[in-house]
Amino acid sequence: MTATIPSAPGLRWSRTASPFSLRVDLESAPGLRVASRKSERLATGNPMSADRALLYCLLLCTGVLPAQDPRQIELGRFLFESPSLSAGGKVSCATCHDPDRSFMDGRADSVGSGNIGIGRNSPTLIAIGHVTWFRDPDQARTARPGRRPKVLTLEQRCLAPIANELEMGGSIDRVVSKLQKHSGVKARFDRAFGGSGGVTRKRLGSVLASFVRTLEAPESPYRRYLAGEQAALTKTELGGLKIYQGKGCGDCHSGPGLSDGSMHVVDPPGGFRIKSRERAAGERHVELLRREYAKKSQTEIEKIDVRAIALEAQRMAPRLPGGGGYDASQLAVQTTTLWDVARTGPYFRDGSVPKLRDAVALHVREMNLVHEDRDAVRDTLTKNRRNGKQAPSKLRARPRPPPGRLSVAEIDDLVAFLRTLSPR
Structure with missing residues (x-):
């Protein structure tokens, strides 16, 4: 060779x-x-x-x-676990990205400071340091025709949950101001960055990113196999590795983070999971509107007729914090890592599938449907571009060939291999 x-x-x-x-x-x-x-x-x-x-x-x-400065890593770890980053002081990054749960929370729909589902389950942060660019999670709310979508660095992406009113409360500037007033925290920032200046938005994103970059893939049978321990994988697991390589899984789940960092269409338009996400987003929207109207007095509400309420709700909708969740109708999603996948269920961004084998079988079936419905996919992506909801150009990926049909035995072997990406 x-x-x-x-x-x-x-x-x-x-x-x-x-x-x-x-x-x-x-x-x-x-x-x-x-x-x-x-x-x-x-x-x-x-x-x-x-x-x-x-x-x-x-x-x-x-x-x-x-290279990561140890002082910045430790400061990032401290803030990652501190509820001081949330508006109410009750939620931390570790609430949804629990170190004891492979840096996720095991919920189908994670709950933030607003005590309401945020519209997706929290993905693991393992190996996230190997992803270069991220889609702006606020794109669904800020999208406008002709507006180009933003991409975020890891530092910027670490700040995004703080700015999300459903997740941690909604104001990075308020958090920076609060931390700046804490003399001990301010001194730690100065020591970590070697000078004065205290807490700034940029420094806050930097220390959080420094910490999450240390969250590398766990020791696992597959890592030992790659290092030359040929007995680390069984015959069945080796068969699953062959399927993983031959059916295109490694086209997207590749590199040191087992993710190409790109966005791919993984849900067929009109599929049941998209409909389920849109229904859940609608229910979340209604609840947020109800909370807004709960702030009004009964007298105020009685003076507003039904038509006026509907018009006001329509005007209010774009300003609601994450009212539609994480863009429930979005077809393309950014590839997540597969490291420790056996312990990071429930699966998919809607957390709709609790078991790994069921998730693999469904993903294979949906990827084949995406190929079969490619005309509908193209039409939907064209519509998204017109509305400013397209995937950022830096994250856009060419369509991949479908995996084709897999037998029950092949899926079993593939799942057996995927389990080797987690500690035995």
Whole structure:
């Protein structure tokens, strides 16, 4: 096999008598950190084929992340777990991204400071540091014809829940001001960044991002297999890996984070899950409107006729915090990681499927339906572009070929392999 081995400063390949071995020369790679706990030497314990060595490099060694300042990481960890980032002081980042639950909360519809479902389940944050760009979660509410959608950096995306009224209360500036008044927190920011200035919006996003970049893939049978431990996977699991590679799963779930970071159409237009999300979004919208009217006195309400209430509700709708949830009708979604997937249910952004095997079978079926309904998909995407709801150009991906039909045995093998991405 002839392979082009990717390179980066401080990384060099050497071939000994049998295994491929990657050495990381930290002295010649200042400011770089390899995304692996074995940061000084990623070597095989057993002979490794050239193709597996290349795959190992692509998974772990091209994921070179910026060096993180330990003081910023610890400050980010402290704030991640602190309810001080929420308006009511009752919700923290860890409320929905619980470290004891693989950095998610196990709910189908996560609940924030507004004590109401936010419109999606919280995804795991494992390996999120390998994703470069993120879709703006507020795009559904701010979309206008002709307006180009924004993309966010990890630092900006870490601040987005603070700005969401349903999640943490709605004002980054108020949170920054509150933290700035706390002398101990202000001093920690100055020490972390080596100077004065205290708490700023940019620094807050930076320390949160520094912490979540440390949330790397857990030790698992598949990682041991990539490192050369051939007995780490069973015959069934190896069969599942072959299906994963051959049916296109790895086209999207690739790289060190097992995510290409792009947005793909995964739901067929008019499918039952989109209809279910839209129905739930409608119920959430009604509840938010009810809360708005609960602020009015009975006398005020009696003076408004039904038609006037409907018109006012229509005007009010775009200003409601996340009234439609996370864009319930959006076809394209950003690829999530598969690391630790066995422990991160319920699955899909609506949390509608509690079991991994059922989620895999449904995803295969829906991806095939997307291909069969490609004319309807194209029409829906065209409509989204006209309304300003299209996927940002940096995240847009070309359509992938469908996986085709999988037998019951093939799905069982694929699920067996996916379980090797979690600790045994």
